[in-house]
Amino acid sequence: MDYFLLLPEGCVCDILSFTSPKDVVISSAISRGFNSAAESDVIWVKFLPDDYEDIISRYVSPRIYPSKKELYFSLCDFPVLMDGGKLSFSLDKKTGKKCFMISARELAISWGVDTPWYWEWISHPDSRFSEVAHLKGVSWLDIRGTIGTQILSKRTKYVVYLVFKLAKDHDGLEIANAFVRFVNRVSDKDAEERASVVSLVGKRVRRRKRNVKRPRKRVDGWMEIELGNFINDTGDDGDVEARLMEITRLHGKGGLIVQGIEFRPE
Numbered sequence: 001m002d003y004f005l006l007l008p009e010g011c012v013c014d015i016l017s018f019t020s021p022k023d024v025v026i027s028s029a030i031s032r033g034f035n036s037a038a039e040s041d042v043i044w045v046k047f048l049p050d051d052y053e054d055i056i057s058r059y060v061s062p063r064i065y066p067s068k069k070e071l072y073f074s075l076c077d078f079p080v081l082m083d084g085g086k087l088s089f090s091l092d093k094k095t096g097k098k099c100f101m102i103s104a105r106e107l108a109i110s111w112g113v114d115t116p117w118y119w120e121w122i123s124h125p126d127s128r129f130s131e132v133a134h135l136k137g138v139s140w141l142d143i144r145g146t147i148g149t150q151i152l153s154k155r156t157k158y159v160v161y162l163v164f165k166l167a168k169d170h171d172g173l174e175i176a177n178a179f180v181r182f183v184n185r186v187s188d189k190d191a192e193e194r195a196s197v198v199s200l201v202g203k204r205v206r207r208r209k210r211n212v213k214r215p216r217k218r219v220d221g222w223m224e225i226e227l228g229n230f231i232n233d234t235g236d237d238g239d240v241e242a243r244l245m246e247i248t249r250l251h252g253k254g255g256l257i258v259q260g261i262e263f264r265p266e
Contacts, residue, residue: 021047021072022094044068047096049153055089058082072096079128088128088260097153097265101163102145104133104258110142126165126221127259134167135256141176141246145261146183150235157231157266160242161224163259164215166201170255173200175212176246180228183239191243198225198244200256222259229266 024043045068049055052071056062060081065071072091079090079101088101104121111118112133124132135141143162152158160180166173177195181188198213200223215225227242242261246253 020094021096039067039069041068044072047072049091049096049098051151055082060085081128085130092265095265097156098151099262099264100147100151101128101260101262102147103129103131103260105129105131106145107133107258107261108144108146109133109258110140111138124165124257124259129259133258135254135258137252137254139250139252141244141253141256143244143258143261144241145243146239146241147263148239149182149232149237152232152235152263153265154232154235157229158240158263159229159266160227160240161262161264162227162242162244163218163222163224163262164200165222165257165259167255167257170201172246172251172253173256175199175249176244178213178225178227178242178244180230180240180242182230182237183241185237196226196228198227200225224262227261 021044024047048068048071063074063080065074073093075089075091076093079088079099081087082089086103086106088103090099091097092099109119116136118136118138120134120136121131122134123130145160162178176198177192178198179191179195181191196213197211198215200215202214213226215223218224225244227244230240232240240263242263
């Protein structure tokens, strides 16, 4: 007998609200007593971020959702643009934690502004943003992305990724350094000393007795390379900066196509 059928729907909603989105879906599949409660806005609004209404108000293209459940899963499966297309927002399906990607246009890219012989800004059919940055050729590669901890999910460990593709004629991207730092607490110099070594082309190499991080392919067809991670405690740590750089080996570098930098819960 399904004893949950005997409970008032409000009681079942209270039970489910203490679980996770994944648990709600599983529970509704194995017990008829959870079915109607699992569709209730009372449940799904608790899995949405506290500031979801403010986020929705900043959408580039406003949308209407029949229910909070549909809103939740839409944000999990289809990232939305906000703040004039400078930022994309989505939710982690299992936890409801917030994910953000900063567009390439909002990154601080050395030689990336008004220097079309170094970097060019182009549209890309696979990008969620209107423009991506295409590296034509530089010797000094330095890309930074900054986000405020107050808009991220609290008490959450975040991993930061550069989201990119490589042109067929890419060159000089075998080795770079990457780090993530709290701007108000860690200096550039200290962060650089602890930087990870990454390879955008995925070669299996070792350097200074440290393993080199390699990229992996995403489900959306782009590549991503981990730049670092951090724990967002209460959202009171100011800005977090992620940086990719190769400024010591001043040889030619080219063929990098940058969509953005993503901050995603681990």
